Amino acid sequence: MSALTLRIIPRRLSRLGWTGPAALALACLVGCTAEVGGKGMPGPNNGGPNGPNGNGAGSGATAGGASATGGVGSTTGGAAVVSPECMTGVHPGRAPVRRLTRFEYNNAVSDILGDTSAPANSLPPETIARTGNVFGNDADLQSVSSNLADQWSKIAADIAARATGTSDALAKLAPCAGGATPDDTCTKTVIQNVLSRAYHRDAQQADIDSYLALEKAVQAKATFASGIAAIIEAMLQGPEFLYRIELGKPAADHPELRKPTADETAARLSFMFWGTIPDDTLRMAAKSGQLDTADGIKTQAVRLVNDKRARPVVRFFFDNLLPISGLNNLARDKTLFPVYSATFADALHEETQTFLQHEIFDEGSTGTWTSVLTAPYTYVNETLASFYGIPGITGSEFQKANIPDTTKRLGLLTQAGIMTGTITTNQSNPVLRGSFMLNKILCMNIQLPTDPAILAQVKVPEGVTGATARERFTKHREQAVCAGCHALIDPVGFTLENYDPIGQWRTTEGGEMIDASGSVPGTDGTVNGPVELVKKIASTDAAQNCFAQHWMEFGYGKTLDSGDSCVQQTMNATFKNSGGNIKQLLVDLTQTDAFLYMPAKD
């Protein structure tokens, strides 16, 4: 293998150990030298990142080049197949203890104490994975530094002081606490009230005894309010608040496994869909036994998903998946793009989020990932309507509007926010747009090259000229060392060249006609222009499976690994069978082995 090797790494090493000849297909297709091998790439029948027809990529044995993960599914669809190993038994995958993210901490404190000051914003940031989970909630990666322990302690003290600062505040914890002479009975009521929410379970006698002792010790040297504050301060640092502790219970139907208890299931549901502690209805459902069955869980999941409180979580998901949340920091040349400003950028962000909320949640909308990717409409205010050439929209409110010409623009990926967020300078860049589509929409994960032997051969071209991006980016194809990956990336990006760096439609660049022809790796034929591209992407299993994968990683708070293979295959099949409906996908996340079971305690 020469240094020109494209390194293609399977992200989820399948335990099934199947490596099929189809895995060669992508390598040949894209003209890069990928080797087949490794520990069992997802093959035709296990529904990994590949579709049923598995144009998968092999695992390169030669290290160091740019790397790509996974393959792209076939365009042809067909019935999703779950491998025989996954058809029997229960395969929950790992369930590492999860810590509240800053987002969840803020929500929880708001629900427990009515404190909406978002105190967790001052905590050190979450740890992110280099690949995989892009949401900052990968349980395996979070650790506690000295500073974090100290900061948790400090914000808990601030929150507790606010919650006990006045007699009105105290009365909210328990009416008696706002009175003149609260006694130990009152303290116990406060403990029960706060603990049942913060730890999402009923307080036990031992809890009440130990917290009462703490309160009395502190009160003895200070005041009742200070003692109550100490309870809250301790609870907000407690393991059952900061972590989602799941001790589980024996699974009657599968003695080798465990199931989350009803209270733990309630927390799984509420944190997944609302990013916070369970509400009273969920607590009641847990107590009544409703959460002991998959159907009962589904009932609650449907309720949660359809509640408006699910919206911020879905928004958080897309803010992290799509390149839209940093738009208002993006620099654009004022002369070249006079329309572009921070306000305009915020509008682009809102367009995408508003569109997604409506398409996913509105009664009557199709609400599938395909319909999101190919919607003939969007949501705009007056500013954006004028930008898109949509007549009849006035004011700052976002309104539904049909796309005037669906041969030029169609669906989420052609929205100006996405086309702007993927471009970094005042010139469009097919590499960045192509990388986004492959990495985040098709889960191919092509990384920058790092092998010194390869980098030594890579010379950043100086003084590149050319009217169009296609001309400026010719070196990629001339230098063999670059061509391996760029043969995958660039043809995707070229099809988006009809959008300028702020996503405005154009047919020429630098006085030359734009050639927007290209192709999508792993699919047959060519595509011409952005609309054909998004239709092609929407038709692949890879795009569907990739979207489901992002939700599993976000919802389960981990990066999927080989132990999640069966869950993933089943989920892919379920998603496909549901017609790709997104709300249904969210509900179905609660019907998997990963949600309903836990591995045995090791």
Added chain:
Amino acid sequence: MANFRLNRRAVLRGAGTVAIGMPFLEIMTPVARAQAAPAAQRFLAVFQPGGAVHDDGTGANKWRPTGTETAPILSPILAPLKPMMDAKKLLVVDGLDMTSKNGEQHQAGIIAWLTGNSQQNAPSNGGVPTGTSSYAASPSIDQVLATKISSGKKQIASLEMAVRWGTGKAHGLLSPISCANFEDNAKASPIAPRIDPVQIFKDLFGSLNTSGTVDPAAAAAVDRRKSILDHVVGEYNSLVPKLGTADRATLQQHLDKLRELELGISAVAQASANCMKPTQVDTSGYNPGSGVCGANCTAADSGANKDIATDTLIPKVGTYMMDMMVMALACDLTAVGTFQWTDTEAKHTFPWLNLSEHHHFYQHDGGFKAAECEKISTWYSTMHLYLLQAMDKVIMGADNHTLLDESVVFIGSEISQPPTHTNTDMPFLLAGGAGSFKGGRWVRYTDKSNNKNSHNNLLVSILNMFGDTRTTFGNAKFCAGPLNNLT
């Protein structure tokens, strides 16, 4: 237990337990040492990104001194540090290779810098790691030193600060691109630095009492906090045994940090006479969260997300944060610090140098721009001079020795030559007192045989300066023992 010390609270607790069977006075007295006490009492690591300019394209080396070992003529990049060289408190450690570096080039570089080990899950012959966790394979030297000289003895075990951190692909989050410090435990978990100057001042100096007399209200607050922490520790203690192995490790780490916090708030600061609150600086306009843009913003990845207002304030905020780091050491809040000038992405601009692109752009994103890289590296030298001089102004004892004299400052980068990201001839500097090494010199290690010039050896030498006698650190296969010719 050469360094065994007890604080007052531990004594009160321990009197009934560990001290049983021992003469009380004996345990209160430091165990007699066989050798002289190590001079080094504080450790500070300083990270600057992007390496040096060993070849500007014409073959000229803009970093390496000329002249002789004891009479070095400083290169343009190091020239600002001449006062420290003249004071014989600076040592240019030249010619070391970061042989343990393995993985993605920048990430593996910043990871290896203080750990002497590879990036986790990196293929054996280099390249991008394949697994999810791609941080350090073992602890960083600062954390190992913190365990030895700071944890539980000072209020804060170690203090990590970073200026303009979380740029580019780090997205404002803790990422292998942005992290230099790794816990001294089996997981070697990454540590996020403190980045907000306002919060740092509040945390470190907000309630610092420099009057020399005990404030009863503050003492009561400490007592109250101890009661609460005791309770919290109890909850973790009773829960941890009920968990599976992996979860137990996660919560055990948390428990360890809570215990350290408990000990820390009891630690009696032995502040120098020159301990004082730094002058509070108005940093409005500086956005420490500037890098935060969601986990996938391509525009940030490339540095196109520019925050000129924040970038403009980097010199002011950086100076302020150095002041706070110096006083945190002088006031004995901690004995171990790390000061990071941005992450390895280095995707911020330099308005005060009239450089409108980001550092990484000049390294290679925009083609190697040697003059710009030299300008940036030289500016970092002026900042290092400020830091070292600030440390050298703080008188720590009756003999007029300074904070710098009792410290070891290790200044380094993740790569060597900017465009190629090499790991040879790393641009490393040591600063500190004569008790630790012989300064005022340019030492060049040219023997590359048998890992003799591996930077692991420098890490071993630093540990030795603090009385840790180990002979290997990080990946042992790159260790040939401590460096010669340091003292």
